[in-house]
Each structure stands twice: as structure tokens, then as C-alpha cells.
Amino acid sequence: MEKVFHLGLTKADLQGATLAIVPGDPERSKRIAQQLDNAICLAQTREFHIYLATIKEQPVVVCSTGIGGPSTSIAVEELAQLGIKTFLRIGTTGAIQPQIDEGDILVSTASVRLDGASQHFAPLAYPAVSDFHSTQAMVQACEFEGVPYHTGITASSDTFYPGQERYDTFSGYVSKAFQGSCEEWQKLNVMNYEMESATLFTMCAALGLKAACVAGVLVNRTRQEIPDVDHQLVEKRAVSVVIKAAEILLTQEK
Numbered sequence: 343m344e345k346v347f348h349l350g351l352t353k354a355d356l357q358g359a360t361l362a363i364v365p366g367d368p369e370r371s372k373r374i375a376q377q378l379d380n381a382i383c384l385a386q387t388r389e390f391h392i393y394l395a396t397i398k399e400q401p402v403v404v405c406s407t408g409i410g411g412p413s414t415s416i417a418v419e420e421l422a423q424l425g426i427k428t429f430l431r432i433g434t435t436g437a438i439q440p441q442i443d444e445g446d447i448l449v450s451t452a453s454v455r456l457d458g459a460s461q462h463f464a465p466l467a468y469p470a471v472s473d474f475h476s477t478q479a480m481v482q483a484c485e486f487e488g489v490p491y492h493t494g495i496t497a498s499s500d501t502f503y504p505g506q507e508r509y510d511t512f513s514g515y516v517s518k519a520f521q522g523s524c525e526e527w528q529k530l531n532v533m534n535y536e537m538e539s540a541t542l543f544t545m546c547a548a549l550g551l552k553a554a555c556v557a558g559v560l561v562n563r564t565r566q567e568i569p570d571v572d573h574q575l576v577e578k579r580a581v582s583v584v585i586k587a588a589e590i591l592l593t594q595e596k
């Protein structure tokens with residue numbers, strides 16, 4: 343098999359792995375891989391930092407997606423070409439419901455499609471829904487790790503500022519389409535904002551792949567805009583959940 347376009351890898355490089363842990367941040371890829379067994383770096387190209395490791399002697403890939411839907415869609419497409427069938431996203435997020443605390447873990451059951459990339463895979467009427475069993479494994483992992491967690495709907499936006507209705511910006515202006523949108527999502531029981539799950543869920547559901555998403559809360563937007571929590575501590579908690587979820591799914595597969 344030829345190397346895939348961006349990741350520059352062949353199927354043989356993945357040694358039969360069918361599950362990938364997909365953080366946004368490239369540096370997070372390394373920090374996750376360091377917690378697994380037998381980790382080796384396969385490639386670092388653009389935003390895609392790719393590691394092969396094992397969990398309970400089964401191969402697993404860790405590959406960063408970068409920020410947003412377009413680069414996520416490339417990572418997922420090319421990993422799927424290489425044999426990956428299950429994608430576990432681990433991200434950071436901003437909560438918009440008052441009962442959610444900084445440091446809590448959010449497991450997304452579905453996403454509001456505020457992205458553009460997902461529309462290249464299926465029309466807007468198609469749901470951005472997570473895979474039930476992979477999401478169940480995320481929940482089991484939260485229970486096992488004893489972390490505070492919530493399940494529900496995530497708003498997944500192409501932009502960090504206007505699409506998440508942020509006014510603490512250079513211009514202070516949010517285009518009319520997004521004015522009042524945060525309040526609407528709050529009233530519709532949306533838990534949080536992030537930037538990749540809509541693309542991930544839609545394309546995986548449409549292509550017959552499996553996806554789940556867990557995120558650590560950096561900030562609660564009902565109280566403040568700029569985080570004051572320790573990012574590494576929040577990340578550590580979410581990473582422990584995704585690694586346990588991967589272990590649960592790989593053990594079920596055996």
C-alpha cells in the first residue's frame with residue numbers, strides 16, 4: 343500500500359491497530375503515548391503527531407487532529423484508510439451550564455453541527471451522534487476513575503470566538519447569526535463548546551466508523567471567560583478516562 347497523503351504512513355506501520363485516541367493538541371499526543379506501553383513516534387507532520395503504542399498488548403494509535411473540523415477530517419479519513427475503526431477524541435472544553443465545574447469531565451452523546459466540514463459528509467439533517475458502545479466505555483471509564491462527569495450534547499463550532507459567542511475579542515463584535523446563540527444552547531440543555539466533535543461524529547457515523555468524545559472543562563462561561571485552572575491537571579483527568587475507555591473497548595474486542 344502507498345503512503346497516505348498527509349500522515350505519510352502505510353497500513354503496515356500501524357501493526358493491525360483498529361483503535362485510535364485522537365487529541366486536538368499535538369503535544370498532548372506525546373503526553374498520552376508516554377502513559378501507554380511500548381510507545382514509538384511514527385510521524386510528526388503539520389498538526390498530526392502520531393504514535394503507536396500498546397494497551398494490554400494490543401496495538402493502539404495516538405494521533406493529534408489539530409484544531410477544527412478540516413484537519414480532523416483528514417486525520418480520520420487517512421487513519422481509516424490505514425485500518426482504524428474506532429476514534430476516541432480527548433479534548434478540552436468550555437462549559438455553558440452553571441452546574442458544571444472546572445475540572446469536570448464531559449462525555450458528548452451528540453453534537454450541534456456549528457462546523458462546516460461535517461456538511462461535506464452528510465446534510466445538516468443528519469445527526470452528529472456518537473457511537474453508543476464507545477460512549478458507554480467512556481462513561482464506564484469515568485466511573486472507574488471516580489471523576490466527576492456529565493453526559494449530554496456539545497456545541498461544536500468552527501470558530502473559537504464568534505461561533506462560541508465570545509465578546510472579549512479584538513472587535514468585540516459577534517455576527518448576527520451567533521448573537522444570542524449561547525443563551526439558546528443553554529436553554530436547549532447543551533453542556534459545552536468545543537471544535538471537533540461535530541465533524542468527527544458525523545463523518546464516523548456516515549462512513550460506518552465509531553467515535554466517542556471526552557473533554558476536560560477548562561472554564562465555565564457562566565462565571566468567567568479566561569480559565570484559571572491548571573490545564574495539565576484537567577488534561578490528566580481526561581487522559582486517564584480515554585486510556586481506560588480504550589482498554590475497556592480493546593478488552594471487549596478480544
Ligand SMILES: O=P(O)(O)O[C@H]1O[C@H](CO)[C@@H](O)[C@H]1O
Nearest residue numbers: 366367409433434536537538
Ligand atoms: O484541547 P483540544 O483537543 O484542542 O480541544 C479544544 O481546544 C481547542 C480550542 O482551544 C479546540 O481544538 C477545542 O475543541
Ligand SMILES: O=c1cc[nH]c(=O)[nH]1
Nearest residue numbers: 434435436535536537
Ligand atoms: O471555551 C472553550 C474552551 C476550550 N475549547 C473550546 O473550544 N472552547
